[in-house]
Amino acid sequence: MTEPICIGFIPLVDAAALIVAVDKGFAAAEGLDVTLMREVSWSNVRDKLNIGLFDAAHLLAPVAIASSLGLGHVKVPIAAPFNLGLNGNAITVSPALHAAITGEIEAGRVDPMGTALALARVVAKRRKKGMEPLTFGMTFPFSSHNYQLRLWMAAGGVDPDEDVRLVVLPPPYMVDSLANGHVDAFCVGAPWNSVAVDRGVGHILHFVSDIMERAAEKVLAVKQDWADKNPALVAALVRAAFHAAEYIEHPENHLEVAQILAQPDRIGVAPQIILRTLEGRLKISPDGTVRTSAGYLLLGREEAARPDAVQAGWLYAQMIRWGQTSLSADALKTAMAVFRPDLYDAALGRSGKGAHSPATISSFTGPVFDPNDVMGHLASFAIKRRQS
Amino acid sequence: MSAEASPKIVIVDESPVRAAILKEGLREAGFTGVFHVGEMHDLLARIYSLDPDVILIDLENPSRDVLEQMFQVSRAVRRPIAMFVDQSDAASIQASVDAGVSAYIVDGLKKERIKPILDLCISRFNAFAKLQDELERTKSALEDRKVIDRAKGILMKLKGLTEDEAYVLLRSTAMREKKKIAEIAQSILTASQLLK
Numbered sequence: 001m002t003e004p005i006c007i008g009f010i011p012l013v014d015a016a017a018l019i020v021a022v023d024k025g026f027a028a029a030e031g032l033d034v035t036l037m038r039e040v041s042w043s044n045v046r047d048k049l050n051i052g053l054f055d056a057a058h059l060l061a062p063v064a065i066a067s068s069l070g071l072g073h074v075k076v077p078i079a080a081p082f083n084l085g086l087n088g089n090a091i092t093v094s095p096a097l098h099a100a101i102t103g104e105i106e107a108g109r110v111d112p113m114g115t116a117l118a119l120a121r122v123v124a125k126r127r128k129k130g131m132e133p134l135t136f137g138m139t140f141p142f143s144s145h146n147y148q149l150r151l152w153m154a155a156g157g158v159d160p161d162e163d164v165r166l167v168v169l170p171p172p173y174m175v176d177s178l179a180n181g182h183v184d185a186f187c188v189g190a191p192w193n194s195v196a197v198d199r200g201v202g203h204i205l206h207f208v209s210d211i212m213e214r215a216a217e218k219v220l221a222v223k224q225d226w227a228d229k230n231p232a233l234v235a236a237l238v239r240a241a242f243h244a245a246e247y248i249e250h251p252e253n254h255l256e257v258a259q260i261l262a263q264p265d266r267i268g269v270a271p272q273i274i275l276r277t278l279e280g281r282l283k284i285s286p287d288g289t290v291r292t293s294a295g296y297l298l299l300g301r302e303e304a305a306r307p308d309a310v311q312a313g314w315l316y317a318q319m320i321r322w323g324q325t326s327l328s329a330d331a332l333k334t335a336m337a338v339f340r341p342d343l344y345d346a347a348l349g350r351s352g353k354g355a356h357s358p359a360t361i362s363s364f365t366g367p368v369f370d371p372n373d374v375m376g377h378l379a380s381f382a383i384k385r386r387q388s
Numbered sequence: 389m390s391a392e393a394s395p396k397i398v399i400v401d402e403s404p405v406r407a408a409i410l411k412e413g414l415r416e417a418g419f420t421g422v423f424h425v426g427e428m429h430d431l432l433a434r435i436y437s438l439d440p441d442v443i444l445i446d447l448e449n450p451s452r453d454v455l456e457q458m459f460q461v462s463r464a465v466r467r468p469i470a471m472f473v474d475q476s477d478a479a480s481i482q483a484s485v486d487a488g489v490s491a492y493i494v495d496g497l498k499k500e501r502i503k504p505i506l507d508l509c510i511s512r513f514n515a516f517a518k519l520q521d522e523l524e525r526t527k528s529a530l531e532d533r534k535v536i537d538r539a540k541g542i543l544m545k546l547k548g549l550t551e552d553e554a555y556v557l558l559r560s561t562a563m564r565e566k567k568k569i570a571e572i573a574q575s576i577l578t579a580s581q582l583l584k
Contacts, residue, residue, distance in 0.1 A: 041452040047490075051481060072456070140453055167432070168457040170450030182429055 002233060004033045008045045009058035011038055011267040012171065013190035013277045014085030014218045016257065016299055018058055019267075021244035023260050029243075030236040038265060041170060042140045049221060050076045056237060058084060059221035062142040062315045065335045068224075069316075071325050072141065077334075079227040080219035081343035082238050083311075086304040087209045088217050088277070088297035089145055090193040091152065092202040093185040094178055095286070097122070097134065101205070112211050112364045116156025123163050136160075137169040137177060137186035144217050145187040147318035148208050154383040155365035160322075161385070178202050189217070190277035190297060191269050197283050198273065204284035209295035212363045214304075216311035219339070227343070238347035245300030254278045303354045307339035313371030314361050321378050323385030332374060395441035395501060396421040402428065402449060406516045410444070413512045417504065432457060442502060443492040444509055447485065455492055480506060487513040532570035539573030542580050 007022075009015040018036065021027045027034045037054065039045045046063055048054045064078040065071075093101065104118035123134065136153075138145040150160040160166050169177055174192050177183045179201040186192075187208075196202030208215055220241060227234050248257050254275055262271040276282050280296040283289065298304035316335035319325045345351055361369040366380050378384060397419055401407040407424040414422045425434050428451045435443065435458075445452050480503070484490065487510040493502050536558065543554040558576075562569045 040448055040450040043452045043456055043490075044447055048485065051485065053485065141457055168454045170453055172450060173428070177429075 002031055002033060002236070004035060005055045005233065005237075006035050006037055006053065007056045007058070008037045008039045008048055008054040010040075010042065010045060010171070012058075012218070013261065013267065013274055013297065014088050014299065015058045015267070016248050016261055016278075017082075017084050017241040017245040017305070018220070019261055020248055020257060021240040023263075023266075024244065024247060026243045026247070027237075027240040030240045032233070032236050032240060034240075036266075042143075046073070049078075049223065050074065052223075055226060055233075056220060056222045058218055060140055060143050061216045061219045061311070061339075062144060062147070062319070063140065064219050064221045065312055065315055065338050066142040066319070066324075068334055068338045069325065069331055071319065077224035078221050078338055079224045079234075079340050079343065080221050080307050080338050081227070081234055081340045081347070082220040082241050083216055083305050083307050083339075084218040084220055084241070084299070086214050086217060086298040086302075087207070087212075087295060089148060089187055089189050089208040089215075090204045090282075091149065091185060091187045091206045091208075092178070092193045092196050093205050094181070094183075094202060097184045098203040098205065112152055112206055113155055115205060116152050116154075116158065118156070119153055120157040123158050127163075133164050134184045135165040135167060135182070137167055137174055137183040137188070139171055139188060140168060141324070142319070144208075144215055144315070145189070147315065147322070148211055148215065149187045150318070150322060151363060151365065152206070152211055154381065157383070159383050175199060175201065191267065191273045194273045194276055194282060195269060197286060200286040203286070204282060204291070207282075207291075207293050207296050209293055210364065212361065213295070214298070214308075214311070214361065216308065216315065216339075219307065227340075234343055235347035238344055242300070242305060242348060245305050248278065249300045251279075306344050306353065307341050309336040309339045309341065310361055310369065310371055312336045312339040313374070314369045317369065317371075317374045317377060320374065321381065321384045327374055332371065336371065394418065394420045395505075396438065397423070397442045397444065397505065398435060398438050398440040399424045400428075400431065400435075400443060400445040400449065400451065400455075402426055403446075403516075406446070406513070409516055410509060410512045413508050414505070417508055419505065428454075431455075441494045442505060443494075444505075445490055445492070446513070447488045447490055452490065458492070483510050487511075488517070489513045532568075532573075535570055535577060536573045539576040542576055 007018055009018055022034050022036050042060055042063060045057050045059060046067060049057045064080050067073065068077045100122045101115055101118045104121040105114055136149055138149055153160055158164060171188050171192050174186045174188050175196045178186060178196055179199065193204050197204060220237065222234060247253055258271040258275040258278060261267045261274050262269060267274065277297055280294055281290055281292050282296065284291045313332060313336050316332055320327050367377060369377055397414060399407050399410055399422065404426055407426060411422050411424060423438055431451055431454050443455065445455060484506060489509045491502065491506055539558060540551055540554040543549055543557060544551060558569050558572055562572045
């Protein structure tokens with residue numbers, strides 16, 4: 001056994017590879033002595049990683065990039081040798097907003113562009129009537145949830161900073177906030193969308209996989225200098241998480257995995273809610289309508305675990321689009337270098353991408369993302385913040 | 389310290405007791421403008437309306453992430469910065485994380501002015517944790533006593549023992565089995581439930 005390692009996580013389904021690695025013995029099989037520490041906020045995870053209370057963490061991919069660039073906070077270079085999940089978020093709306101959007105939708109246009117255009121009409125009508133702007137909850141300023149919500153509504157002509165309110169809400173508060181009307185909608189990861197549907201207070205309008213084919217969500221994050229000093233530990237962690245993710249993705253293991261994740265010191269919600277996420281079979285409406293999507297959440301399938309630097313480039317481009325930073329060639333390089341497929345490949349004795357890793361990123365709106373032309377990419381979007 | 393020079397401090401804490409302890413401590417130290425926000429709904433609006441120089445929040449509060457939004461909002465007049473930004477004082481950061489408190493300081497407040505505030509928070513947070521710990525222990529001691537009393541009653545009835553004899557039997561069994569008296573008492577209660 002090696003020295004004890006402490007890993008922080010937020011209770012969400014995409015922490016599964018870390019939880020299963022520890023609770024099913026994949027970490028011990030690599031000679032690792034891992035203690036998982038459940039946290040209540042991304043700020044805590046980030047800060048405890050920064051000051052060395054955590055050796056590694058389940059972290060929002062954009063936070064790993066922001067931290068490496070020193071955006072919004074102290075600059076701490078992060079290395080992400082393993083992608084803990086692709087997709088997995090969903091946009092859930094209140095029954096009232098669902099009815100309003102449905103009322104404005106052009107016949108049959110339930111695709112993200114159709115709903116975004118309908119949202120724009122809802123927003124315009126509310127403004128005309130002098131009603132309060134709609135409020136959307138998301139989990140963190142530097143989060144895929146924030147960028148996905150913005151990408152979606154801006155495509156329909158809704159300016160996320162001018163026409164609606166976007167507010168940060170801790171995931172465990174999302175459902176209550178929707179129920180008591182503090183927010184009209186939210187974008188959050190599993191299991192909270194399903195919890196809202198089960199309580200009858202929300203309709204899942206979109207899976208994020210409707211908006212983007214593949215979206216890097218959470219990463220296994222370590223400090224760059226920790227990775228440099230502990231290459232063997234990083235490799236062992238990658239292998240443990242890899243084998244855990246493979247185990248999770250086997251359909252015959254779904255029930256057992258759901259039970260492991262459901263434990264009170266892990267995610268702490270009913271196993272059947274977690275099971276839906278793992279199976280990609282989600283109840284999307286309180287009336288019991290079920291929707292199936294193989295791409296809802298990818299934990300190990302289709303090379304989801306291999307970090308893709310183009311994804312990091314896309315996230316950096318969103319930070320520029322929404323005024324969190326301005327473009328610099330050096331910063332783009334730094335952002336992309338946070339994702340470390342080289343460490344992943346080295347740990348697993350592989351070389352290069354597999355067949356499943358696409359070279360590009362595409363979404364339902366705008367051109368295919370090219371990290372060599374970030375400004376050209378952003379120029380194609382009408383709604384964005386002024387570039388300083 | 390004059391009221392004018394005293395920085396405005398907002399304590400974000402869902403525990404009213406801890407907030408009161410902290411508030412009192414800060415007041416005693418001469419910080420007169422101390423406000424408590426215990427309701428997390430619309431937290432940002434509440435904070436903006438108070439317009440503080442320093443915001444203190446406990447690390448167990450998920451709403452810490454809500455505060456991070458303050459760095460983003462361009463409409464905010466004054467942007468706060470997180471305590472962790474200045475890494476020169478690693479010991480103080482470590483102590484505050486251990487105690488479970490985090491501070492956000494609005495730009496412009498001098499570092500030497502936040503230090504006494506933070507030190508005070510750390511000591512009050514630690515004192516509160518100790519108090520809570522003692523309370524827990526007292527509670528569980530009370531619980532134990534109840535269980536032991538009921539087990540004694542069962543033994544007295546079933547075996548015709550006096551109270552003292554019943555207690556001696558519990559204690560000697562606990563010693564033999566290297567367990568706590570309360571654990572033995574609990575197993576007697578469980579067994580008697582099963583055998584009812």
